[in-house]
Amino acid sequence: MRATTRRELLHAALVAAGTGLLPACHRTSLGPPSERLPAYHPGEALPWRNWAANQGCRPVMRGAPENEAALADLLRTAQGVIRPVGAGHSFTALVPSDGTLVACDLMSGVLSADPDRLQAEVWAGTRLHQLGPALQAVGQAMPNLPDIAYQALGGAVATSTHGTGPSFGSLSSMLQGLALVTPAGDLIECSLEQNPEIFQAARCSLGALGVVSRMTLQNQRSFxxxxxxxxxxxxxxxxxxxxxxxxxxxxxxxxxxxxxxxxxxxxxxxxxxxxxxxxxxxxxxxxxxxxxxxxxxxxxxxxxxxxxxxxxxxxxxxxxxxxxxxxxxxxxxxxxxxxxxxxxxxxxxxxxxxxxxxxxxxxxxxxxxxxxxxxxxxxxxxxxxxxxxxxxxxxxxxxxxxxxxxxxxxxxxxxxxxxxxxHWGKLHTQDSQSLARLYPRWKDFLEVRESLDPAGRMLNEHLRSVFGVTRSAS
Ligand SMILES: Cc1cc2nc3c(=O)[nH]c(=O)nc-3n(C[C@H](O)[C@H](O)[C@H](O)COP(=O)(O)OP(=O)(O)OC[C@H]3O[C@@H](n4cnc5c(N)ncnc54)[C@H](O)[C@@H]3O)c2cc1C
CATH class of the missing domain: 3.40.462.10 (FAD-linked oxidases, C-terminal domain)
Structure with missing residues (x-):
């Protein structure tokens, strides 16, 4: 092959793949097994692991409710620490729990669309790659997106996932309202007008307040x-x-x-x-x-x-x-x-x-x-x-x-x-003390968290360190 051709191919491949964070099907690097990844033994519960293969757990229970009533029941009766899971694309230990993992995968799709306000109510389990075409079908599009579309909307919003562009905020900022099912099984509707404190906390919650079941997005005309x-x-x-x-x-x-x-x-x-x-x-x-x-x-x-x-x-x-x-x-x-x-x-x-x-x-x-x-x-x-x-x-x-x-x-x-x-979903070594200094509304968030989950049933080890909560859920 001519050197130029090889160079052009490398260039094109890097570009097409967004810097080579790359398609590498023939040689996927999983790396050495992490000590956090439980091995699979036939007959035992299936272990969970994240996309990057650096976080894992062996939950005793996994739930995928089909509606909000089933989600509320599941949260009320769940065993051990309860953690919501989206597409497992976070690098930090936000998800692992040997208690209960809750996925909203069966609560997916667009519930309704308002053509005048260009808003749409969407189930939190909708994957971003499903959401694009679904919104296009009603003439709408999200103004901005992260650089991949594998995440669940609920998972992306929970960490303030973002794209690029100085005129666009993160996905959390595109929410007009949301429904939260608390660990006690209560369903709370919130927006800037209704339960505004819970809304501001739940728009980027790290999954620590309960499970967000649906959200209303401010979109624009498809483009x-x-x-x-x-x-x-x-x-x-x-x-x-x-x-x-x-x-x-x-x-x-x-x-x-x-x-x-x-x-x-x-x-x-x-x-x-x-x-x-x-x-x-x-x-x-x-x-x-x-x-x-x-x-x-x-x-x-x-x-x-x-x-x-x-x-x-x-x-x-x-x-x-x-x-x-x-x-x-x-x-x-x-x-x-x-x-x-x-x-x-x-x-x-x-x-x-x-x-x-x-x-x-x-x-x-x-x-x-x-x-x-x-x-x-x-x-x-x-x-x-x-x-x-x-x-x-x-x-x-x-x-x-x-x-x-x-x-x-x-x-x-x-x-x-x-x-x-x-970034809440990407590796860091900060704890509650250093994080508190970075966020002016830190204490307000902690108060909302305490009021919705006083027993800390939603807190795994990582979140206890992030929020400075020392006691474990019973
Ligand atoms: C290849 C790759 C590319 C990425 N690109 C970007 C990017 O461009 N921009 C960016 O900002 N980030 C990016 N990320 C990070 C990623 O967007 C975030 O970590 C995101 O939170 C992952 O979403 P998920 O659906 O996989 O959620 P998970 O990782 O499964 O969970 C993330 C958090 O959401 C919570 N959660 C999930 N569902 C719910 C729910 N229904 N209610 C309440 N809480 C819930 C979980 O408990 C957890 O705390 C990237 C990650 C990878 C691996």
Whole structure:
């Protein structure tokens, strides 16, 4: 194969896969088994594990109620610690319980749509990939989405999951109302007008208040988007970052550690002719890792050699994807990784990213996974990472078959210096004391939690540490 063709294929594959957080069906990295993952023994209850295969449990009971009455019964009578589960796409230990797991998978779909207000009431168990087409059928679309669509709406909202774009808040901010079934089995309808305190707590609850059964979304008329991805010099992008982020409906980039390169993704309304799909040979993110392993350690020249390999990708034409918004905003992610993400104040983003990249270089951290950089609008949701503050989110990843801890520990020190707030669903080491300092409405949330679940039946070990609750549920 000609070198150019190989380069073009690598480029196209990286772009198509959103930086190679990649399709890697022939070589999925599950990594060494985690000590948290229970083994399956025939005859015993089926263990649960998350997407990233770093969290697991062996619940004595799993429930998937078909309606709110059955959900209320289940919560009233559930054994042990009760944890709601969506699609298991959180990296943190939000879900594990050896008591009861509750899935809303059978409560899925659009309940009703209001064509004048462009609102829709939706079951919380609806997966985002089902929601896009279902809303399109009633002429609506969510204004923004995260970069994948595997999550359940209830799971995504519970962690303030977000996409990118300075004019768009997280999914939690798009809620107009919701129904919450408490651990006592009560059904509470809430909105800014009705039970407003519970509403503000339940819009991003970490599943600690009960189970959200349905929600009303503020949508917009369905629309098309075109995404253009190109390789650029990172410092050029950072130099004009304010202009870039305002110029496009959605804007983000991925910075390649040990290089000065960035993959820039700009998305705007309208349709354009998409770039023809290139058949992908092999697994580009592993190809990049192999390249780094071969040349990265070469004395004095290693980083330069690797940088030239990555920069070479910049010579090719931008890649264009176009279609209905829900298809363009979301991507395929199959290769396993572990992730940490912090939201820093919007204007601190460039300085924080530069310090992250400098630290990787200075400490010679052997990481090649590109670093994702996005913007999210402020909101008033009590535990949202964007509470009262426009945010810049910076996400770091490591392959699931590599040790991530020393890398993540080092980066977390930088994030904390910039008053970063950790994504609730992504790895972090903060506890109630440090988190309380980051959230002005922290105490208000704790009061609502205590009033709805005084016995702590919804709290597993992770949530007890997050909320500073020492006693266990009986
Ligand atoms: C490949 C990948 C890509 C990702 N991309 C993004 C991204 O672009 N942007 C972003 O912000 N995040 C992203 N994430 C993180 C992810 O969106 C969040 O962790 C999200 O919470 C996962 O949703 P889930 O349905 O898998 O929920 P789970 O991980 O199963 O659960 C998450 C939380 O929701 C609670 N919960 C679930 N259902 C309910 C309910 N009905 N009522 C109350 N609580 C409930 C659970 O108890 C838990 O606390 C990504 C994760 C992965 C693995």
């Amino acid at each position: 098309d988007l075109t995404e253009t991805t190109s390789f650029e010099i990172l410092e050029d992008v950072l130099d004009e970052i304010e202009k870039r982020r305002e110029q496009h409906r959605h804007f983000e980039f991925y910075a390649f550690p040990h290089t000065g390169a960035a993959m820039v993704v700009a998305t705007d309304e309208g349709r354009r002719e998409p770039t023809p799909e290139v058949p992908v040979e092999g697994d580009p993110i592993h190809a990049l890792r192999d390249a780094y392993r071969k040349v990265g350690g070469v004395p004095l020249l290693g980083s330069r050699l690797y940088e030239s390999i990555v920069s070479d990708l910049g010579g090719t034409e931008p890649i264009v994807r176009s279609g209905p918004s829900f298809q363009v905003l979301t991507h395929v992610r199959i290769a396993r990784f572990r992730e940490m993400e912090y939201t820093v104040p919007s204007d601190a983003g460039p300085a924080c990213l530069r310090e992250i990249l400098d630290t990787i270089r200075r400490e010679r951290i052997p990481v090649i996974f590109p670093i994702e950089y996005r913007y999210v609008q402020r909101d008033d949701v009590w535990l949202s990472m964007f509470h009262d503050r426009d945010g810049c989110t910076i996400s770091i990843h490591q392959f699931a078959d590599e040790e991530y801890r020393p890398y993540f520990d080092s980066m977390e020190r930088v994030f904390r210096k910039y008053e970063g707030r950790p």
